[in-house]
Amino acid sequence: MAGLATTMNSSMTSAPSMSIDRLFPALLECFGIILCGYFAGRINIITSTQAKGLGNFVSTFALPALLFKNMVVLDFTHVNWNFLLSILVAKVAVFIIVCILTLLVASPENRFSKAGLFPIFATQSNDFALGYPIVEALYIDTYPEYLQYIYLVAPVSLMLLNPIGFIFCEIQKWKENTTHQQSKLKTIGLVLFQVFKNPIVFMVIVGICGNFILKQKIPVFMGEFLDGLSSSFSGSALFYLGLTMVGQIKKLKKNSFVAIILLITAKLLVLPLISREMVELLDNGNTEANYTSLSNYAFLYGVFPTAPSVAIFASQYNMEMEIVTPGMVINTFVSAPIMYMSAWLLTIPSMHAKLLLSALQSVSFDISIVTLFFLIWSLAVMLLSKKFKQMPHLFTVNLLLAQCMVSVGMIMWYFITKQTYRLGQVLVFIVLYSSLYSTYIWTVGTFCLVRIPALIVGILLITGHPNTRNDCDSAFFYGNAQVISTAVVLSCSILIAGLSLMCLSRNRQQNTYQILERNSVSSNVVEEPMLKDQSENVVTVNNEQPGTELVVEKEQCRTLCTSENCMLVQEEQLLQNADPQLGRHVLLCLLLIIGLFANVSSCLWWLFNHEPGRLYVELQFFCVIFNFGQGFISFGIFGLDKHLIILPCKKRLEFLWHGRDIAAQNDSAIREEMKMTCQQFVQYHKNQCASDIVKERRCGAQSYTDVFQGCHLVDWLIQVGLAHDRGEAVNYGNRLLKGGVIQHITEDYSFCDESLYYRMMPMRIGTFSGPSVGGSVLNVSMIIIVIINH
Known part of the structure; x- marks a missing residue:
């Protein structure tokens, strides 16, 4: 920072050019x-x-x-x-x-x-x-x-x-x-x-x-x-x-x-x-x-x-x-x-070098405090969702832990630099830069996350000489030797990040193949008709006709499903918990690579130009925000889990908005728009929709049920013109669900554009008829709507 201080002191002016x-x-x-x-x-x-x-x-x-x-x-x-x-x-x-x-x-x-x-x-x-x-x-x-x-x-x-x-x-x-x-x-x-x-x-x-x-x-x-x-x-x-911006990241290939x-x-x-x-x-x-x-x-x-x-x-x-x-x-x-x-x-130009260094330290400290909270939140989400047991979420948890240690290390560094305790500064530096180097090379794995950074910091401790100034920036605590080691780690990390993206791409292809294979096997098992010896066993035990027993099982499966005895619920949970979220990991790598490029540029700029000037200081500020604010990126990508955070919050807000008795509302309390949507669907589209997307799937050991997936209904609604986009289709499906036309197999979810299973409920057209005075008007309006849509 000496050259930087000289440059800044020589370029001081009397008045600022803007209002920061x-x-x-x-x-x-x-x-x-x-x-x-x-x-x-x-x-x-x-x-x-x-x-x-x-x-x-x-x-x-x-x-x-x-x-x-x-x-x-x-x-x-x-x-x-x-x-x-x-x-x-x-x-x-x-x-x-x-x-x-x-x-x-x-x-x-x-x-x-x-x-x-x-x-x-x-x-x-x-x-x-x-x-x-x-x-x-x-x-x-x-x-x-x-x-x-x-x-x-x-x-x-x-x-x-x-x-x-x-x-x-x-x-x-x-x-x-x-x-x-x-x-x-x-x-x-x-x-x-x-x-x-x-x-x-x-x-x-x-x-x-x-x-x-x-x-x-x-x-x-x-x-x-x-x-x-x-x-x-x-x-x-x-x-x-x-x-x-909604849904644009899904287009990332x-x-x-x-x-x-x-x-x-x-x-x-x-x-x-x-x-x-x-x-x-x-x-x-x-x-x-x-x-x-x-x-x-x-x-x-x-x-x-x-x-x-x-x-x-x-x-x-x-x-x-x-x-x-x-x-x-x-x-x-x-x-x-x-x-x-x-x-x-x-x-x-109007800031003294000491004020500039103090600003860098204050920004680092403030960001570290805020980002520590978001990192703890993100770790809790990872642990509660049990995704830390999967790949590549295991590496992501290691990254979150390293980022937490970076924030803790920076908070400790902010206070230890105000003291003259040299041994304490060295110990805090070990914690801070071992963690920071770990965030740079997090894609290599657990072994490299801990041991290679510790080895590099140990070499610095043996060969380098710490700065004797109490207000020294942590990035220059060991002088040029530290800058060189950081540049080497960053250069290797950029290469490793590129290789990790290639591995993620290959893993995505394998994962897609495995999902297709599992779905094909599952469909073969689920839609397979009941074997003859199983039917005979049913007749022997129950002393009834096989068809009667089958009807009883189907009626039992049309009420509610539980994870203990329903294969469909278990399949839903498997798909939700096994989601590797590869697109989010690719986005994380992209954003981290940008920060790595900025850090290595800062190191090389300092090594080859000892009077870097104002642009270098801006780059240094950006590097500080990236190094100690990585938690914001991690929280934005992994901290708001859809099934653990977003959907329960949305369901709770809907519960509070519509009142505590929303589940007990009768048909007379349903809004007119919902009644029109349900009547239109039941009268003109339900049979065709059922023949197109409803499949008989095995639910238990010897029971079957007619179900469809939410994403398939969204596709069908767009295809036939009842919705213009997927958002409108989700709203349409929610009206059908609240109106009792469709139902989730466990009633735990509202209608979602996902691989969640729903069933068509038996319902007559007259269920959603309007008041007797306006019934004919409602029927005419529904016919006009259908003509327009088709």
């Missing part, structure tokens, strides 16, 4: 609304079809009104055109680099689709929903004119770069569609027409024209109307962003993680650095303070995450959705700590 105090509330506001939207979609309060309506409002009304309003009042005389040119050059450079590399590396089958969508992913930022609140919080008091650059920079991607990507996508469609060929000129014309037909682009052009016609003043009769629409944009856009890492690196690291360098290169005529502030602002702008519209483009072309949509979700959440650290970059 408002940054955390702004981030909390933005990501809090995003999480609200995510949970609303996750628990199916708002379905994906309903979310499209909100998205259409945001993109067609709210955002165009916001752009038009700000374009009209924009003062072009105070715009720094060199700054805009720098951002344009940076975006074009990144776009061309990603496009060329994609064309060279991608397979010929989908080369042009990737070359079209990947550059858009790396250059189009979420300027308005996420970027504007962050810039407003940071610069509203110091450089308020920076806010207008958001409205000028955004059209660069929309009008200049995106059409190039769309042309590549159209070329891919042209290659795939050999029956219908169209000229290249017509393709370019269609792309340009789609671009200018976009409400956002159109209103930007109209707003620029209105700026000169109206002389930068909005008429009174338009002002209130535009204010009402534009003020609704921020919250709606962030909420819609959360809704679009084994062969897409490398592309996602490279795209996130290009968006969050390469674009900010090139933007900053372009500003320093092209805009060097300003004063030193404004010059530095603009270059830092360019870096901050580059860190804004990818806009959700990129996922919309991928879905419109039906191309690369397994890469773009999960990448957009991961990119958004990874950008949060990087944006926070980028804001710290702007305050570093």
Whole structure:
């Protein structure tokens, strides 16, 4: 830290360039609304079809009104055109680099689709929903004119770069569609027409024209109307962003993680650095303070995450959705700590080296305390769900234990550095860095988690010399020897993580084969007719006809099933407990690899540049957040177990919401929508549905029952048009379950889009008939609904 202290002391200034105090509330506001939207979609309060309506409002009304309003009042005389040119050059450079590399590396089958969508992913930022609140919080008091650059920079991607990507996508469609060929000129014309037909682009052009016609003043009769629409944009856009994230991680495939890492690196690291360098290169005529502030602002702008519209483009072309949509979700959440650290970059010139070191220690301590709670929660979930007995959850438990020890070690280090007890510092360092190295190489196994880190720390203790300063950073306690050892461990860990992902991919293939094999065997056993000697044994013991005994067994199985005597319940529990959650482990590896890359970059930067400067300090802050905040990632992925946490909480909330007597409600208390749904299904669809998805499955030793799986009913409802998406289908199934049309075999679960078993309940059509006065009207309305659906 000596070189860093020298650099920081020599670059002190008298006034900060932004207000850091408002940054955390702004981030909390933005990501809090995003999480609200995510949970609303996750628990199916708002379905994906309903979310499209909100998205259409945001993109067609709210955002165009916001752009038009700000374009009209924009003062072009105070715009720094060199700054805009720098951002344009940076975006074009990144776009061309990603496009060329994609064309060279991608397979010929989908080369042009990737070359079209990947550059858009790396250059189009979420300027308005996420970027504007962050810039407003940071610069509203110091450089308020920076806010207008958001409205000028955004059209660069929309009008200049995106059409190039769309042309590549159209070329891919042209290659795939050999029956219908169209000229290249017509393709370019269609792309340009789609671009200018976009409400956002159109209103930007109209707003620029209105700026000169109206002389930068909005008429009174338009002002209130535009204010009402534009003020609704921020919250709606962030909420819609959360809704679009639901279910996107499921699209993550084994062969897409490398592309996602490279795209996130290009968006969050390469674009900010090139933007900053372009500003320093092209805009060097300003004063030193404004010059530095603009270059830092360019870096901050580059860190804004990818806009959700990129996922919309991928879905419109039906191309690369397994890469773009999960990448957009991961990119958004990874950008949060990087944006926070980028804001710290702007305050570093005014911060003394001792204050900087104290800030690093305080951030590490605060994060360790909070993340320790989340890690204990995640460990409790792993233990209570008994997943720690399975692979790869066994390794995940070891990782959680190592992360707990890292948090405990950092808390102890925070207090021990205030003392002069040298032996205590060494002992705490052993605990801290043995655990930290274990988190780096957690994928190797239990042996390596404990012994290799202990061996490396032991070598440091023997060969190194601890720092004698009491306020020394733990990352430099043993000087360059510690930095070198950390770099070696990180480099090996990145290779090991890549190998572990390959092993997980191979394990996924084997697991899929085993599940298919088990299901085929299970279906053969379950649907096998009763053997003749078993029927004779039944007749001998009971002195009854075999058919009578079979009917008795079936009637017994139609009431309730228990795990002791029901094979179907045991199969449900087996499927739930045996879920390896490989997709979540792949996502965990992806996020950890990003942190490993940042740590190894920090080590190499320090070794080869003893005066690293402000960017290194930002990187160091990011590494601190990653090292001591890994528990947030683990909690987000494994801390909210669906069957242990989410479903019981949802069931409890429904119980409290509808009252304690919901199970005893009679037909007269059922809502009209539920009655209409149940009557429609029973009268027009139940028989066909039963013949399509209901199967006779063995329930006990000599008993059978007619059941179906919840996921099969969801597929059937979408297929016949009774639901537009899986969320609507789940709501439809819940209405059938609450109306008594279907029933879970144990009545322990509501209707879920999973491999849970349900049965059709015997019911007559008249059960759900409405009041006698409106009965004919209800029947007519049901006939109209059926005609529309078909």
